[in-house]
Amino acid sequence: MHRPEDAQPLNVEDVTLDDPAPGADVPDAALVSAAAADDRQPLATAAPPPTRTLATPNTKTPPGNELRPDAHSGADTAPKADLGPAADSGADADSGADADSGPEARSGVGARSGADAGASAAGGGSAGGGVVDLTLDEARRLILRAQGLLGADARKGGVHAMLRRLGAVQLDTISVLARSHELVAYARLGAVSRPAVERAYWHDPARSFEYWCHAACILPVEHWPLYSFRRRAFRERKFRWHEVPDGVDKLLAQVRDSGPLMTSDVGGAKNGGPWWDWSDSKIGLEWLLDIGELVCTRRVGWRRVYDLAERAIPADLLAQDLTDEECVTRLAGIAGRSLGVANRTDLIDFLRLKGRFAAILDEALLSGAAGLTPVTVAGWPGKKGQANAWADPAALASEPRGRHRTTLVSPFDSLIWHRGRTERIFGFTYTLELYVPKHKRVHGYFTMPVLAGGRLIGRVDPAREGTTLVARQVHLEPGLSPAKWAGAFADALWSAAEWVGCDSVRVERADPPELVTMLNAPR
Known part of the structure; x- marks a missing residue:
C-alpha cells in the first residue's frame, strides 16, 4: 500500500508514525524546536x-x-556544505x-x-x-x-547486525519499491531477500521491538531498558495526543488472558471518520504500548500484534531499572x-x-x-x-577504507532523515514532497536520493509498472557532468530494479535532458 497521488491521509491501521489530526492541540508534537538553533x-x-x-x-x-x-x-x-572544487571529479563510484x-x-x-x-x-x-x-x-x-x-564490514552479520549498528530503523507504511525498513537494509546489504529482512526485524523469540526513537522505529530488543525514561514520561502524563479512554485495564486483561491480539480482534482501529479518528480500542492498545505494558515484536500483514511485555521481552531486560x-x-x-x-x-x-x-x-x-x-x-x-x-x-581510531555503496536511499533512512544534517554533510537540499499537491512538486512524489562515490549525486522519483522500474523524474545535482555520473545513476536504478524483481528500467524525464537517452540505453 502507498499513499495515493493526491496525498490524502492513510488508512490508520497501516499508519506507524501515528500523526495527530491536523491542527489538533498536541502538546508533545514539537520536540526539537529549541535544538534547531x-x-x-x-x-x-x-x-x-x-x-x-x-x-x-x-x-x-x-x-x-x-x-x-x-x-x-x-x-x-x-x-549548504562546501564540497570543494573537485565536486565533479568523476571519481569511480x-x-x-x-x-x-x-x-x-x-x-x-x-x-x-x-x-x-x-x-x-x-x-x-x-x-x-x-x-x-x-x-x-x-x-x-x-x-x-x-x-x-x-567498507565491507557493513555486510557482516546481515540485517540483524545492521540494526544494531544503526540503533534504530524508522518504520513507514509507504511502499513504492518497498517499505522503508526494507530499503534501509537493501541500501547497505544489497539484494538481501525481503523475507530475510522481515525475519530479522520481527522474530519469535523477539530480537527487536517497536517504539518511539527518532520516530516510530524498530529497535534492538536489548535496548528495551533504555527507553524506560520515555515509558515513565508517558505514564506520568496520563495521555497521548488522543484522550486515553476508559476500559484500558480491560484491554490489558484481554491480552493477558487470551494472548497476543491485533486491533481487528477488539473491534478495529477506526471510528469511521478521518484516518486519525481512532477507535477507543486502538487508542487503548497504543497507550498500553507507550507505557510499556504491551509491546509489538511482530506484525501480520503489516498489522501490529500486541502482546504483554512480560511475555515477549526477556526477563533479564525487564528486570533492569535504569534512571x-x-x-x-x-x-x-x-x-x-x-x-x-x-x-x-x-x-x-x-x-x-x-x-x-x-x-x-x-x-x-x-x-x-x-x-x-x-x-x-x-x-x-x-x-x-x-x-x-x-x-x-x-x-x-582508524581511517575509513573500502568500497562505497552505490544505491537509492529511502527518505526515512537515518543517513538523511534530518534534512539540515543532510545539507550540512552532503550539500544536498532535500524535501520529501508526499504532501505537496501534484502540480506543485519539483522532484516527484517519493523522491529517493542517489548515493554514489560517497556523495548524493542526484535524486529519482521511482515507480513500478509490471516488471519495469519507471523513473518518472531523474535529477542530477547541479555542476555534475552527465557523462561522468550517468553510469552510477544507471547502476543504482538497475540494482534496485533487480532487487524488486523488475527486468527493465525506463526513465521518463531527466534534468539535464540528455540523461534520458543515457539511462535508457540497453545494458
Whole structure:
C-alpha cells in the first residue's frame, strides 16, 4: 500500500508514525524546536578553525513533556556544505576515496588534528580531553562508514547486525519499491531477500521491538531498558495526543488472558471518520504500548500484534531499572556511534529529546559520560574556539577504507532523515514532497536520493509498472557532468530494479535532458 497521488491521509491501521489530526492541540508534537538553533549559525568562511574546546551545553530549554517523537524530521537552516572544487571529479563510484577527496582527506582522520585521535578518545567528552579537527570530507567518510555505507564490514552479520549498528530503523507504511525498513537494509546489504529482512526485524523469540526513537522505529530488543525514561514520561502524563479512554485495564486483561491480539480482534482501529479518528480500542492498545505494558515484536500483514511485555521481552531486560540519566546517557552513545559524527542537533533529533531530557544529554556530552569525543568539523556551524560536534572515538581510531555503496536511499533512512544534517554533510537540499499537491512538486512524489562515490549525486522519483522500474523524474545535482555520473545513476536504478524483481528500467524525464537517452540505453 502507498499513499495515493493526491496525498490524502492513510488508512490508520497501516499508519506507524501515528500523526495527530491536523491542527489538533498536541502538546508533545514539537520536540526539537529549541535544538534547531544549533544549525542556524553562520558558516565559517575562513581557513579551517583551530583546535576547539567543548561548548557549554544549552540547558535553557524550558521543561516540558519529552514523549512522542514527531513523525518526520523537519529541515533546519544549516548552511549548504562546501564540497570543494573537485565536486565533479568523476571519481569511480566505488573507489576507496570520495569523489572530492584530495591528499589531505586521504591522509587519515587524525592527521590534521594536532592531537592523536586515540588520546582524544581517552579524554572522552570532557573539555580537557582534547578536540580533534576534521575536514568535511573526513567527517563524511566517518559518517558513511558508521552508517554501513562504506567498507565491507557493513555486510557482516546481515540485517540483524545492521540494526544494531544503526540503533534504530524508522518504520513507514509507504511502499513504492518497498517499505522503508526494507530499503534501509537493501541500501547497505544489497539484494538481501525481503523475507530475510522481515525475519530479522520481527522474530519469535523477539530480537527487536517497536517504539518511539527518532520516530516510530524498530529497535534492538536489548535496548528495551533504555527507553524506560520515555515509558515513565508517558505514564506520568496520563495521555497521548488522543484522550486515553476508559476500559484500558480491560484491554490489558484481554491480552493477558487470551494472548497476543491485533486491533481487528477488539473491534478495529477506526471510528469511521478521518484516518486519525481512532477507535477507543486502538487508542487503548497504543497507550498500553507507550507505557510499556504491551509491546509489538511482530506484525501480520503489516498489522501490529500486541502482546504483554512480560511475555515477549526477556526477563533479564525487564528486570533492569535504569534512571532517566542512565537511559539518555547510554542512548546518546548509541546515537553518536550510529551517526559517526554528530552535533547536538543531530543527537537531539535521533532521540527526539526536549526539556529535562535534552539537558541530561547536554550534561552527558559535557562530562564525557556519553563516551563521545568532541571534534571540530570544518564548515559546520559553531562558536569560535569551541567544539561543534562529537564523534565515536573508536571510529576516529582508524581511517575509513573500502568500497562505497552505490544505491537509492529511502527518505526515512537515518543517513538523511534530518534534512539540515543532510545539507550540512552532503550539500544536498532535500524535501520529501508526499504532501505537496501534484502540480506543485519539483522532484516527484517519493523522491529517493542517489548515493554514489560517497556523495548524493542526484535524486529519482521511482515507480513500478509490471516488471519495469519507471523513473518518472531523474535529477542530477547541479555542476555534475552527465557523462561522468550517468553510469552510477544507471547502476543504482538497475540494482534496485533487480532487487524488486523488475527486468527493465525506463526513465521518463531527466534534468539535464540528455540523461534520458543515457539511462535508457540497453545494458
